[in-house]
Amino acid sequence: MLRHLIRLSSTCFPQKPGESSVRKLALIPGDGIGPEICSAATEVLSAIHAPIEFETFPSLNINDDNSIKKIKSYPAALKGTISHQVGEGASNPNVLFRKKLEVYANVCHAFSLQGIKTRHDNINVIVIRENLEGEYSGLEHEVYPGVVESIKVITYDASLKIAKYAFELAYMNNRKKVTAIHKANIMKKADGEFLKAVRQVAKEYPTIQYQEMIIDNASMQMTSNPWQFDVVVLPNLYGSIISNIVSFLVGGPGITPGVNIANDFALFEPGTRHLAKDIAGKGIANPTAILLSSAMMLRHLNLPHFAERLQEGLFKTIREGNVLTKDIGGVATTYEFTKEIIKNIQQ
Incomplete structure (x- = not known):
């Protein structure tokens, strides 16, 4: 039984007769720590052999309607955060992106995790x-x-x-x-x-x-x-x-998963959308939020067994407390934390 993570809707995306078992989705790494945490997510998804294949949009142009149309053609996407200017420039690209995708609801699920002192x-x-x-x-x-x-x-x-x-x-x-x-x-x-x-x-x-x-x-x-x-x-x-x-x-922006819901599309991302530019490129970002968002995505795609494997490996890593990132009391890098999760999944 899956604990903590919620069911997002009454609609899921089961495999259709004659359809490939591999689910094709969009991946939007974004900016800041986005590429690092997205890399951790894809590594863990690969380790659990989740039947997912991503088309990556590494330098997304929000004004490119063909790219937006392509992203919307998938049932879901996994996303980091897109850079924005404060107090100047054009409209916030994240806001414009959500409008073009018509994701009318944002869901942020915050819950305490054993092993994180708060x-x-x-x-x-x-x-x-x-x-x-x-x-x-x-x-x-x-x-x-x-x-x-x-x-x-x-x-x-x-x-x-x-x-x-x-x-x-x-x-x-x-x-x-x-x-x-x-x-x-x-x-x-x-x-x-x-x-x-x-x-x-x-x-x-x-x-x-x-x-x-x-x-x-x-x-x-x-x-x-x-x-x-x-x-x-x-x-x-x-x-x-x-x-x-x-x-x-419950522990900070690196912990909480999130999703944006449209009528027939879901955009999964960390629940608080922080760029964390101050630590970008240092290899110390906590990928927990996007990993939990990935588990939510797997459930949404009617792949609950894979979601459970991912989340249980993650929960065990945090609960044991041997390999944690700095924001939750450890000294591990993003890479070391990700490898520990994979090890716990495989055990």
Whole structure:
């Protein structure tokens, strides 16, 4: 039985009659530590003989529609993070990429792992973030020198869609509570529209407890009493904040897996999308997050046995604590950590 990792949807991708047993997927290494952790993931996937074949997009041009179309032709992709500029330049390429792929839901699953010392134990929180709207709409302009307007877009349809996904995921995984996080006390129309949609969906799931919480309070509560949360659903910017908070509670950005969901496509990547440029190229990045994302991907592709082998080898490595990367208390390189995982899988 697979522990910890969640079931993402009621749809999977079983092998069709007459179809090759090898699943063809896209690999997008990205920038920062992306190529290093993606290399670790492909090495482990190869070691467990997962029936996967990647087409690699090493220098992805977000504006190349042919590349985007090719990526979308696969059922799933594995991805590092794409570089972005802060406070200048064009729109964030990660945001544009998600919009072109129409991945409307981002799922970040943060849970405690035995062997990683943190302030809090036994955390298990699923963060479901609306992925395409809100403050990430990209609608900004200077109306007068020194005066900039940034337009936050919230639609009922997109809010309804993310709410339905959140409650369905909670139901499939036997989760007991969904918390909607908002700022409708101030942004009454925008966040009010989001809450209106979530409340409508909540009525359809009477067995799941429904709660609402303002983002300020939710941030404080997540750090002081994270056990009260089960599944949280929230607009884009708040989702970024809460995903990072809960990820650090369980060990940091190198730990937490994530996925972006479209109607018929899934983009798997670390849950908090950190470039970690300060350690890029040093061979010390922790690949745990992308390895757990890879295990989620295997389950999504209806390959649960391979997912279990990967995750059990990873969990054993962390639990024993003999070969760990620096961020979780060790001195091992990415390569040494990856080799230890493979050794534990083969044993």
